[in-house]
Amino acid sequence: MPAFRYEAVDTGGVTRKGVLNADSPRAARADLRLQGLTPLAVEAIAAQVDESGAARARGFGERLSQVELALFTRQLASLLEAGLPLEQAFTALLEQAERAYVRDLIASIRSEVMGGASFSSALARHPRDFAEIYRALVASGEQIGQLSRVLSRLADYIERRNALVQRVRLAFTYPAIVTVVAFAIVIFLLTYVVPQIVSVFANTKQKLPFLTVLMLGVSNFTRAYGIYVALIVIAAWYAWRRALRNPVLKRRWHTWLLNAPVYGKFERSLNTTRFASTLAITTGSGVPILRALETSRDTLSNVAMKELVEQATASVREGVSLARALSAQKLFPPMLVHMIRAGEITGELPAMLERASNSQQADLERRTLTIAGLLEPVLILAMGLVVLLIVLAVLMPIIEINQLVQ
Numbered sequence: 001m002p003a004f005r006y007e008a009v010d011t012g013g014v015t016r017k018g019v020l021n022a023d024s025p026r027a028a029r030a031d032l033r034l035q036g037l038t039p040l041a042v043e044a045i046a047a048q049v050d051e052s053g054a055a056r057a058r059g060f061g062e063r064l065s066q067v068e069l070a071l072f073t074r075q076l077a078s079l080l081e082a083g084l085p086l087e088q089a090f091t092a093l094l095e096q097a098e099r100a101y102v103r104d105l106i107a108s109i110r111s112e113v114m115g116g117a118s119f120s121s122a123l124a125r126h127p128r129d130f131a132e133i134y135r136a137l138v139a140s141g142e143q144i145g146q147l148s149r150v151l152s153r154l155a156d157y158i159e160r161r162n163a164l165v166q167r168v169r170l171a172f173t174y175p176a177i178v179t180v181v182a183f184a185i186v187i188f189l190l191t192y193v194v195p196q197i198v199s200v201f202a203n204t205k206q207k208l209p210f211l212t213v214l215m216l217g218v219s220n221f222t223r224a225y226g227i228y229v230a231l232i233v234i235a236a237w238y239a240w241r242r243a244l245r246n247p248v249l250k251r252r253w254h255t256w257l258l259n260a261p262v263y264g265k266f267e268r269s270l271n272t273t274r275f276a277s278t279l280a281i282t283t284g285s286g287v288p289i290l291r292a293l294e295t296s297r298d299t300l301s302n303v304a305m306k307e308l309v310e311q312a313t314a315s316v317r318e319g320v321s322l323a324r325a326l327s328a329q330k331l332f333p334p335m336l337v338h339m340i341r342a343g344e345i346t347g348e349l350p351a352m353l354e355r356a357s358n359s360q361q362a363d364l365e366r367r368t369l370t371i372a373g374l375l376e377p378v379l380i381l382a383m384g385l386v387v388l389l390i391v392l393a394v395l396m397p398i399i400e401i402n403q404l405v406q
Helices: 025-034 064-079 086-096 101-116 121-123 134-146 147-203 212-244 247-259 263-284 290-296 303-317 322-327 335-348 349-405
Strands: 005-007 017-023 038-044
Touching: 005 025, 017 064, 025 290, 038 147, 064 086, 064 101, 064 147, 064 247, 086 101, 121 134, 134 147, 134 263, 134 290, 147 212, 147 263, 147 349, 212 349, 247 263, 247 303, 263 290, 263 303, 303 322, 322 335, 335 349
Parallel strands: none
Antiparallel strands: 005 017, 005 038
Protein backbone atom coordinates (compact mmCIF):
# COMPACT_ATOMS: atom_id res chain seq x y z
CA MET A 1 0.00 0.00 0.00
CA PRO A 2 1.58 3.34 -1.03
CA ALA A 3 2.46 5.99 1.52
CA PHE A 4 1.38 9.62 1.19
CA ARG A 5 2.66 12.80 2.79
CA TYR A 6 -0.22 15.14 3.64
CA GLU A 7 -0.93 18.65 4.88
CA ALA A 8 -4.41 19.27 6.25
CA VAL A 9 -6.39 21.64 8.48
CA ASP A 10 -8.51 20.46 11.41
CA THR A 11 -11.80 21.95 12.62
CA GLY A 12 -9.93 24.43 14.78
CA GLY A 13 -7.98 25.84 11.85
CA VAL A 14 -4.69 24.23 12.94
CA THR A 15 -2.47 22.92 10.14
CA ARG A 16 -1.32 19.34 10.53
CA LYS A 17 1.30 17.40 8.60
CA GLY A 18 1.95 13.69 8.56
CA VAL A 19 2.11 10.43 6.63
CA LEU A 20 -0.61 7.86 5.97
CA ASN A 21 -1.09 4.73 3.88
CA ALA A 22 -3.79 4.54 1.23
CA ASP A 23 -4.49 2.86 -2.10
CA SER A 24 -4.54 6.16 -4.02
CA PRO A 25 -4.42 9.94 -3.47
CA ARG A 26 -8.23 10.03 -3.59
CA ALA A 27 -8.43 7.35 -0.89
CA ALA A 28 -5.90 9.30 1.19
CA ARG A 29 -8.04 12.44 0.99
CA ALA A 30 -11.11 10.42 1.94
CA ASP A 31 -9.31 9.02 4.99
CA LEU A 32 -8.34 12.54 6.05
CA ARG A 33 -11.93 13.75 5.77
CA LEU A 34 -13.11 10.82 7.88
CA GLN A 35 -10.66 12.02 10.55
CA GLY A 36 -12.24 15.49 10.46
CA LEU A 37 -9.38 17.03 8.49
CA THR A 38 -9.56 19.15 5.36
CA PRO A 39 -6.71 18.09 3.03
CA LEU A 40 -4.61 20.86 1.52
CA ALA A 41 -1.94 18.75 -0.17
CA VAL A 42 -1.45 15.01 -0.63
CA GLU A 43 1.78 13.79 -2.21
CA ALA A 44 2.92 10.23 -2.81
CA ILE A 45 6.24 9.21 -1.23
CA ALA A 46 8.24 7.65 -4.03
CA ALA A 47 10.93 5.03 -3.70
CA GLN A 48 14.49 5.73 -4.83
CA VAL A 49 14.17 3.35 -7.78
CA ASP A 50 11.48 3.22 -10.44
CA GLU A 51 9.65 0.17 -11.66
CA SER A 52 12.52 -0.75 -14.00
CA GLY A 53 15.02 -0.68 -11.14
CA ALA A 54 16.79 2.48 -12.28
CA ALA A 55 17.74 5.03 -9.64
CA ARG A 56 15.61 8.15 -9.44
CA ALA A 57 17.12 11.61 -9.33
CA ARG A 58 18.13 12.68 -5.85
CA GLY A 59 17.30 16.03 -4.34
CA PHE A 60 19.90 18.05 -2.46
CA GLY A 61 20.44 16.68 1.05
CA GLU A 62 17.97 13.81 0.58
CA ARG A 63 19.95 11.02 2.17
CA LEU A 64 20.06 9.14 5.44
CA SER A 65 23.17 10.12 7.38
CA GLN A 66 25.35 7.46 8.99
CA VAL A 67 24.31 8.66 12.44
CA GLU A 68 20.63 8.37 11.48
CA LEU A 69 21.25 4.94 9.95
CA ALA A 70 22.88 3.70 13.16
CA LEU A 71 20.04 5.13 15.28
CA PHE A 72 17.38 3.62 12.99
CA THR A 73 19.05 0.19 13.13
CA ARG A 74 19.57 0.26 16.89
CA GLN A 75 15.99 1.36 17.63
CA LEU A 76 14.49 -1.18 15.24
CA ALA A 77 16.59 -3.97 16.78
CA SER A 78 15.49 -2.97 20.29
CA LEU A 79 11.81 -2.86 19.33
CA LEU A 80 11.98 -6.28 17.65
CA GLU A 81 13.83 -7.76 20.64
CA ALA A 82 11.00 -6.43 22.81
CA GLY A 83 8.56 -8.59 20.84
CA LEU A 84 6.88 -5.95 18.67
CA PRO A 85 5.79 -6.98 15.16
CA LEU A 86 7.69 -5.34 12.33
CA GLU A 87 4.72 -3.14 11.35
CA GLN A 88 4.28 -1.78 14.88
CA ALA A 89 8.03 -1.21 15.17
CA PHE A 90 7.95 0.95 12.05
CA THR A 91 4.98 2.87 13.45
CA ALA A 92 6.93 3.60 16.62
CA LEU A 93 9.97 4.70 14.62
CA LEU A 94 7.77 6.90 12.46
CA GLU A 95 6.47 8.73 15.52
CA GLN A 96 10.01 9.29 16.86
CA ALA A 97 11.60 10.49 13.60
CA GLU A 98 12.51 14.17 13.65
CA ARG A 99 13.60 14.95 10.08
CA ALA A 100 10.95 14.95 7.38
CA TYR A 101 13.06 12.84 5.01
CA VAL A 102 13.52 10.15 7.67
CA ARG A 103 9.77 10.05 8.32
CA ASP A 104 9.07 9.71 4.61
CA LEU A 105 11.65 6.96 4.29
CA ILE A 106 10.25 4.94 7.19
CA ALA A 107 6.70 5.43 5.93
CA SER A 108 7.68 4.20 2.48
CA ILE A 109 9.36 1.09 3.92
CA ARG A 110 6.39 0.41 6.18
CA SER A 111 3.96 0.68 3.28
CA GLU A 112 6.02 -1.85 1.28
CA VAL A 113 6.08 -4.27 4.22
CA MET A 114 2.34 -3.86 4.83
CA GLY A 115 1.81 -4.59 1.14
CA GLY A 116 3.40 -8.03 1.58
CA ALA A 117 7.02 -7.32 0.64
CA SER A 118 9.88 -8.58 2.77
CA PHE A 119 11.92 -6.11 4.79
CA SER A 120 15.01 -6.61 2.62
CA SER A 121 12.94 -6.10 -0.55
CA ALA A 122 11.57 -2.86 0.87
CA LEU A 123 15.11 -1.70 1.66
CA ALA A 124 16.16 -2.52 -1.92
CA ARG A 125 13.81 0.26 -3.06
CA HIS A 126 16.12 2.72 -1.28
CA PRO A 127 19.66 1.81 -2.37
CA ARG A 128 21.13 5.24 -1.57
CA ASP A 129 20.26 4.92 2.12
CA PHE A 130 20.84 1.19 2.61
CA ALA A 131 24.01 -0.27 1.11
CA GLU A 132 24.35 -3.75 -0.34
CA ILE A 133 25.91 -5.13 2.84
CA TYR A 134 23.01 -3.78 4.91
CA ARG A 135 20.40 -5.37 2.66
CA ALA A 136 22.33 -8.66 2.49
CA LEU A 137 22.50 -8.93 6.28
CA VAL A 138 18.81 -8.11 6.69
CA ALA A 139 17.94 -10.78 4.11
CA SER A 140 20.11 -13.26 5.99
CA GLY A 141 18.39 -12.38 9.27
CA GLU A 142 15.00 -12.94 7.69
CA GLN A 143 16.06 -16.31 6.30
CA ILE A 144 17.40 -17.67 9.60
CA GLY A 145 14.61 -16.07 11.67
CA GLN A 146 17.03 -13.94 13.71
CA LEU A 147 16.30 -10.48 12.35
CA SER A 148 16.55 -8.70 15.70
CA ARG A 149 19.93 -10.29 16.49
CA VAL A 150 21.31 -9.49 13.05
CA LEU A 151 20.09 -5.90 13.30
CA SER A 152 21.74 -5.56 16.69
CA ARG A 153 25.07 -6.78 15.28
CA LEU A 154 24.60 -4.50 12.30
CA ALA A 155 24.02 -1.52 14.60
CA ASP A 156 27.25 -2.37 16.45
CA TYR A 157 29.08 -2.56 13.13
CA ILE A 158 27.78 0.83 11.92
CA GLU A 159 28.53 2.51 15.26
CA ARG A 160 32.10 1.15 15.30
CA ARG A 161 32.64 2.25 11.71
CA ASN A 162 31.29 5.74 12.45
CA ALA A 163 33.53 6.02 15.50
CA LEU A 164 36.57 4.97 13.45
CA VAL A 165 35.79 7.48 10.69
CA GLN A 166 35.33 10.19 13.30
CA ARG A 167 38.69 9.44 14.92
CA VAL A 168 40.46 9.47 11.54
CA ARG A 169 38.89 12.80 10.63
CA LEU A 170 39.79 14.33 13.97
CA ALA A 171 43.39 13.16 13.61
CA PHE A 172 43.76 15.03 10.31
CA THR A 173 41.74 18.09 11.31
CA TYR A 174 44.63 19.91 13.03
CA PRO A 175 47.11 19.41 10.13
CA ALA A 176 44.44 20.64 7.72
CA ILE A 177 43.82 23.76 9.81
CA VAL A 178 47.57 24.43 10.05
CA THR A 179 47.90 24.10 6.27
CA VAL A 180 45.07 26.53 5.56
CA VAL A 181 46.34 29.08 8.08
CA ALA A 182 49.89 28.78 6.73
CA PHE A 183 48.78 29.41 3.16
CA ALA A 184 46.65 32.36 4.26
CA ILE A 185 49.53 33.95 6.19
CA VAL A 186 52.07 33.45 3.39
CA ILE A 187 49.70 34.83 0.76
CA PHE A 188 48.95 37.86 2.95
CA LEU A 189 52.66 38.52 3.50
CA LEU A 190 53.51 38.15 -0.18
CA THR A 191 50.63 40.21 -1.55
CA TYR A 192 50.49 43.02 1.01
CA VAL A 193 53.34 43.22 3.53
CA VAL A 194 56.34 42.58 1.26
CA PRO A 195 55.36 45.07 -1.49
CA GLN A 196 54.60 47.81 1.07
CA ILE A 197 57.93 47.52 2.84
CA VAL A 198 60.27 46.68 -0.02
CA SER A 199 58.88 49.48 -2.20
CA VAL A 200 60.38 51.98 0.25
CA PHE A 201 63.87 50.64 -0.42
CA ALA A 202 63.26 50.37 -4.15
CA ASN A 203 62.53 54.14 -4.35
CA THR A 204 65.91 54.95 -2.74
CA LYS A 205 67.74 53.43 -5.72
CA GLN A 206 69.54 51.16 -3.24
CA LYS A 207 70.83 47.85 -4.61
CA LEU A 208 68.63 45.23 -2.98
CA PRO A 209 69.94 41.85 -1.75
CA PHE A 210 69.30 38.82 -3.92
CA LEU A 211 66.85 37.31 -1.43
CA THR A 212 64.85 40.55 -1.33
CA VAL A 213 64.77 40.76 -5.12
CA LEU A 214 63.70 37.12 -5.34
CA MET A 215 60.96 37.59 -2.75
CA LEU A 216 59.76 40.75 -4.48
CA GLY A 217 59.55 38.83 -7.76
CA VAL A 218 57.54 36.08 -6.07
CA SER A 219 55.27 38.74 -4.56
CA ASN A 220 54.69 40.43 -7.92
CA PHE A 221 54.00 37.08 -9.56
CA THR A 222 51.54 36.12 -6.81
CA ARG A 223 49.69 39.42 -7.10
CA ALA A 224 49.53 39.32 -10.89
CA TYR A 225 49.02 35.63 -11.61
CA GLY A 226 48.02 34.05 -8.28
CA ILE A 227 44.36 33.73 -9.24
CA TYR A 228 45.31 32.04 -12.52
CA VAL A 229 47.60 29.59 -10.72
CA ALA A 230 44.74 28.73 -8.36
CA LEU A 231 42.41 28.17 -11.32
CA ILE A 232 45.01 25.97 -13.03
CA VAL A 233 45.42 23.88 -9.87
CA ILE A 234 41.64 23.45 -9.57
CA ALA A 235 41.36 22.55 -13.26
CA ALA A 236 44.21 20.06 -12.95
CA TRP A 237 42.56 18.45 -9.93
CA TYR A 238 39.25 18.20 -11.80
CA ALA A 239 41.01 16.74 -14.88
CA TRP A 240 42.79 14.19 -12.69
CA ARG A 241 39.51 13.13 -11.10
CA ARG A 242 37.99 12.65 -14.55
CA ALA A 243 41.07 10.76 -15.74
CA LEU A 244 40.66 8.31 -12.85
CA ARG A 245 37.39 7.20 -14.42
CA ASN A 246 39.60 5.24 -16.84
CA PRO A 247 39.76 1.75 -15.27
CA VAL A 248 43.36 1.11 -16.39
CA LEU A 249 44.69 4.42 -15.05
CA LYS A 250 42.70 4.08 -11.85
CA ARG A 251 44.10 0.59 -11.23
CA ARG A 252 47.68 1.81 -11.76
CA TRP A 253 47.13 4.73 -9.43
CA HIS A 254 45.61 2.58 -6.71
CA THR A 255 48.42 0.03 -7.09
CA TRP A 256 50.94 2.82 -6.58
CA LEU A 257 49.04 4.05 -3.51
CA LEU A 258 49.37 0.62 -1.89
CA ASN A 259 53.17 0.82 -2.20
CA ALA A 260 53.63 4.57 -1.70
CA PRO A 261 56.15 5.68 0.96
CA VAL A 262 54.53 6.30 4.37
CA TYR A 263 50.99 6.48 2.97
CA GLY A 264 51.05 2.99 1.44
CA LYS A 265 50.83 1.25 4.81
CA PHE A 266 47.92 3.48 5.78
CA GLU A 267 46.08 2.68 2.53
CA ARG A 268 46.56 -1.06 3.05
CA SER A 269 45.51 -0.84 6.69
CA LEU A 270 42.39 1.17 5.85
CA ASN A 271 41.16 -1.31 3.23
CA THR A 272 42.15 -4.34 5.31
CA THR A 273 40.14 -2.99 8.24
CA ARG A 274 37.09 -2.54 6.03
CA PHE A 275 37.49 -6.01 4.59
CA ALA A 276 37.95 -7.74 7.96
CA SER A 277 35.11 -5.92 9.73
CA THR A 278 32.65 -6.51 6.88
CA LEU A 279 33.63 -10.17 6.57
CA ALA A 280 33.21 -10.60 10.34
CA ILE A 281 29.69 -9.14 10.44
CA THR A 282 28.53 -11.02 7.32
CA THR A 283 29.83 -14.47 8.29
CA GLY A 284 28.63 -13.97 11.86
CA SER A 285 25.13 -13.25 10.56
CA GLY A 286 24.87 -16.45 8.57
CA VAL A 287 25.80 -15.14 5.11
CA PRO A 288 27.54 -17.82 2.97
CA ILE A 289 31.29 -17.29 2.69
CA LEU A 290 31.29 -16.59 -1.06
CA ARG A 291 28.53 -14.01 -0.73
CA ALA A 292 30.32 -12.55 2.31
CA LEU A 293 33.54 -12.17 0.32
CA GLU A 294 31.72 -10.44 -2.53
CA THR A 295 30.00 -8.06 -0.11
CA SER A 296 33.28 -7.33 1.68
CA ARG A 297 34.96 -6.64 -1.64
CA ASP A 298 32.39 -3.97 -2.49
CA THR A 299 33.24 -2.01 0.67
CA LEU A 300 36.87 -1.52 -0.40
CA SER A 301 37.91 1.83 -1.85
CA ASN A 302 41.09 0.58 -3.56
CA VAL A 303 40.56 -1.08 -6.96
CA ALA A 304 43.77 -3.11 -6.73
CA MET A 305 42.69 -4.53 -3.37
CA LYS A 306 39.29 -5.37 -4.87
CA GLU A 307 40.98 -7.41 -7.57
CA LEU A 308 42.99 -9.29 -4.96
CA VAL A 309 39.79 -10.15 -3.08
CA GLU A 310 38.20 -11.29 -6.36
CA GLN A 311 41.15 -13.62 -6.96
CA ALA A 312 40.86 -14.96 -3.41
CA THR A 313 37.12 -15.48 -3.89
CA ALA A 314 37.77 -17.46 -7.07
CA SER A 315 40.23 -19.67 -5.19
CA VAL A 316 37.72 -20.26 -2.36
CA ARG A 317 35.08 -21.16 -4.94
CA GLU A 318 37.45 -23.83 -6.27
CA GLY A 319 37.82 -25.36 -2.80
CA VAL A 320 40.88 -23.55 -1.41
CA SER A 321 40.67 -22.43 2.21
CA LEU A 322 40.16 -18.71 2.86
CA ALA A 323 43.44 -18.37 4.76
CA ARG A 324 45.43 -19.97 1.95
CA ALA A 325 43.64 -17.89 -0.69
CA LEU A 326 44.43 -14.64 1.18
CA SER A 327 48.03 -15.64 1.92
CA ALA A 328 48.62 -15.95 -1.83
CA GLN A 329 47.84 -12.23 -2.06
CA LYS A 330 50.90 -10.63 -0.46
CA LEU A 331 49.20 -7.40 0.64
CA PHE A 332 47.05 -8.92 3.40
CA PRO A 333 48.65 -8.76 6.88
CA PRO A 334 50.05 -12.07 8.16
CA MET A 335 48.19 -11.59 11.46
CA LEU A 336 44.85 -11.52 9.61
CA VAL A 337 45.74 -14.66 7.66
CA HIS A 338 46.88 -16.54 10.79
CA MET A 339 43.70 -15.67 12.71
CA ILE A 340 41.52 -16.75 9.79
CA ARG A 341 43.44 -20.03 9.57
CA ALA A 342 42.91 -20.59 13.32
CA GLY A 343 39.19 -19.87 12.90
CA GLU A 344 38.89 -22.37 10.06
CA ILE A 345 40.67 -25.05 12.09
CA THR A 346 38.59 -24.53 15.24
CA GLY A 347 35.31 -23.91 13.40
CA GLU A 348 34.99 -20.44 14.94
CA LEU A 349 35.71 -18.33 11.90
CA PRO A 350 33.24 -15.49 12.73
CA ALA A 351 34.74 -15.05 16.23
CA MET A 352 38.31 -15.03 14.92
CA LEU A 353 37.33 -12.59 12.18
CA GLU A 354 35.86 -10.34 14.86
CA ARG A 355 39.17 -10.39 16.75
CA ALA A 356 41.09 -9.79 13.54
CA SER A 357 38.80 -6.86 12.76
CA ASN A 358 39.46 -5.30 16.16
CA SER A 359 43.19 -5.81 15.69
CA GLN A 360 43.16 -4.20 12.26
CA GLN A 361 41.11 -1.30 13.56
CA ALA A 362 43.64 -0.67 16.32
CA ASP A 363 46.45 -0.83 13.75
CA LEU A 364 44.64 1.69 11.53
CA GLU A 365 44.19 4.10 14.44
CA ARG A 366 47.89 3.78 15.30
CA ARG A 367 48.95 4.49 11.72
CA THR A 368 46.55 7.42 11.51
CA LEU A 369 47.98 9.00 14.64
CA THR A 370 51.51 8.35 13.36
CA ILE A 371 50.89 10.08 10.03
CA ALA A 372 49.06 12.96 11.72
CA GLY A 373 51.89 13.26 14.25
CA LEU A 374 54.44 13.47 11.42
CA LEU A 375 52.45 16.03 9.47
CA GLU A 376 52.11 18.51 12.33
CA PRO A 377 55.83 19.28 12.88
CA VAL A 378 56.58 19.14 9.14
CA LEU A 379 53.87 21.71 8.39
CA ILE A 380 54.94 23.94 11.27
CA LEU A 381 58.61 23.80 10.21
CA ALA A 382 57.71 24.50 6.57
CA MET A 383 55.56 27.47 7.58
CA GLY A 384 58.29 28.77 9.88
CA LEU A 385 60.92 28.48 7.12
CA VAL A 386 58.80 30.40 4.61
CA VAL A 387 58.01 33.15 7.12
CA LEU A 388 61.71 33.32 8.07
CA LEU A 389 62.69 33.83 4.43
CA ILE A 390 60.10 36.59 4.06
CA VAL A 391 61.30 38.31 7.24
CA LEU A 392 64.94 38.09 6.11
CA ALA A 393 64.01 39.51 2.71
CA VAL A 394 62.52 42.54 4.50
CA LEU A 395 65.24 42.95 7.16
CA MET A 396 68.32 42.58 4.96
CA PRO A 397 67.92 46.02 3.24
CA ILE A 398 67.37 47.60 6.65
CA ILE A 399 70.58 46.01 7.98
CA GLU A 400 72.54 47.23 4.95
CA ILE A 401 71.28 50.81 5.44
CA ASN A 402 72.34 50.75 9.08
CA GLN A 403 75.82 49.57 8.08
CA LEU A 404 76.14 52.40 5.53
CA VAL A 405 75.06 54.99 8.12
CA GLN A 406 77.67 53.76 10.59
